[in-house]
Amino acid sequence: MxxxxxxxxxxxxxxxxxxxxxxxxxxxxxxxxxxxxxxxxxxxxxxxxxxxxxxxxxxxxxxxxxxxxxxxxxxxxxxxxxxxxxxxxxxxxxxxxxxxxxxxxxxxxxxxxxxxxxxxxxxxxxxxxxxxxxxxxxxxxxxxxxxxxxxxxxxxxxxxxxxxxxxxxxxxxxxxxxxxxxxxxxxxxxxxxxxxRVMSLRDGTKKMSKSDPSDYSRINLTDDADAIAQKVRKAKTDPEPIPETVEELANRPEAENLVGIFATLADKPREAVLAEFAGNQFSVFKSALVDIVVAKLGPIGAEMQRLVAxxxxxxxxxxxxxxxxxxxxxxxxxxxxxxxxxxxxxx
The missing domain is CATH 3.40.50.620 (HUPs)
Structure with missing residues (x-):
């Protein structure tokens, strides 16, 4: 065999x-x-x-x-x-x-x-x-x-x-x-x-988990566009703007997590994401992140609901x-x- x-x-x-x-x-x-x-x-x-x-x-x-x-x-x-x-x-x-x-x-x-x-x-x-x-x-x-x-x-x-x-x-x-x-x-x-490894939206040092008591810690595959937008906008960040280099993300776990999510969904290296958003506040970055998460997960969530039915x-x-x-x-x-x-x- x-x-x-x-x-x-x-x-x-x-x-x-x-x-x-x-x-x-x-x-x-x-x-x-x-x-x-x-x-x-x-x-x-x-x-x-x-x-x-x-x-x-x-x-x-x-x-x-x-x-x-x-x-x-x-x-x-x-x-x-x-x-x-x-x-x-x-x-x-x-x-x-x-x-x-x-x-x-x-x-x-x-x-x-x-x-x-x-x-x-x-x-x-x-x-x-x-x-x-x-x-x-x-x-x-x-x-x-x-x-x-x-x-x-x-x-x-x-x-x-x-x-x-x-x-x-x-x-x-x-x-x-x-x-x-x-x-x-x-x-x-x-x-x-x-x-x-995708981390919690409420704590960038912990893995995103099904068992976390806060639904705001994760984006569920079945979340609709409004829920996704609310969770991304409420995601924990720090007061500093988006940095220029990956090295500058090292001690910023929440920023690193959100940049990593964007990069993976966009199929881009993190360096390219940082080049696009460097110097911007997180409010600008989060709006773009909402768009890409909704575009990627929206059709999957809708099809999941159809299949489960x-x-x-x-x-x-x-x-x-x-x-x-x-x-x-x-x-x-x-x-x-x-x-x-x-x-x-x-x-």
Whole structure:
């Protein structure tokens, strides 16, 4: 079994309030990668339940994320859009990888420390172990690359460590089963564009988040033009004008964030944005930013609302994508069972 075309895997959690950070940091990149890669895009609903979820809301949010993929331009006929829980091989491989990963590696994962905070005794085992499920998500498709933001690089490094250890631990069995020197590829990070991390509109030192209690901290993909304009105009800035150089943004997190958002949406380097607006007050810059955000997100939000109103269509896309994903995942899982030494049914 070999991967003939480079394959990309990525996923988005269905935890509500998809926002500009999700779009710029992930979904818009999914669209761009379609031209060069075989793409598998997943609504990672099994990751979502590592913390409590309302079941009815989760169903709605799974469909919303799928709608965002499609509305943004991901082609569900030529690429795969599915939800994780429909492909059981994710969980099946995760258990094998749990037995490969080391406790020391898991203890170093910063996101568990952040999410569990001081209440670690009440955190779920799933929250602690979910990095191995994330590794399984990628490795079950033997993906070559993963589009990630800076904050996800640690998880991809763990995935590479697990893949390397599996390849080393089972080297003789991998060769004996006809897979050559290695079985799992070591997936590479794809970090693209001018803005890989979008920050809160209320605090430029914090990532834009679905969970922030203030809706003014983020621009939701479904916000209308008036809401977008109000949020951008209320976005925190400092009293200094727009600087001339990128270096001058270094200690101005809110200014740096807004310039980065503009640059990414305009598909321009930050230097070009600063050259256009240098010396202007933020009121002038924000007016231009409103225009470009509305122009980019308005059609996506409208299409998302149309798609969400047709859940039967969304479900058909997810079922079709899951069926196609399962074919790939089953091949990998059958091979893993042979490599590990399990006895399995053969047809």
């Amino acid at each position: 070999s991967v003939l075309k480079e394959r990309v895997f990525s996923g988005v959690q269905p935890t509500g309030n998809l926002h500009l950070g999700n779009y710029l940091g992930a979904i818009s990149r999914f669209v761009a990668l379609q031209e060069r890669f075989e793409c598998i895009y997943c609504v990672v609903d099994m990751h979502a339940i590592t913390v409590p979820q309302d079941p009815e809301a989760l169903t709605r949010q799974i469909r919303e994320v799928a709608a965002a993929f499609i509305a943004s331009g991901v082609d569900p006929k030529n690429h795969i859009i599915f939800n994780q829980s429909q492909v059981a091989e994710h969980a099946e491989l995760a258990w094998v990888l749990n037995c490969v990963a080391r406790m020391g590696w898991m203890n170093r994962m910063t996101q568990f420390k952040e999410k569990a905070s001081k209440d670690r005794e009440n955190a779920s085992l799933g929250l602690y172990a979910y990095p191995t499920l994330m590794a399984a998500d990628i490795l079950v498709y033997r993906a070559n690359a993963v589009p990630v933001g800076e904050d996800q690089k640690q998880h991809l490094e763990l995935t590479r460590d697990i893949a390397q250890k599996f390849n080393n631990d089972f080297a003789s069995s991998i060769a004996r089963n006809g897979f050559g020197d290695t079985f799992f590829p070591l997936p590479e990070p794809l970090i693209q564009g001018t803005s890989t 047709d859940p039967a269509y969304i479900d058909s896309v997810l079922v079709d994508g899951s069926d196609r994903a399962r074919v790939i995942a089953r091949q990998t899982m059958d091979a893993v069972k042979d490599i590990v030494g399990f006895v399995r049914a053969r047809t």
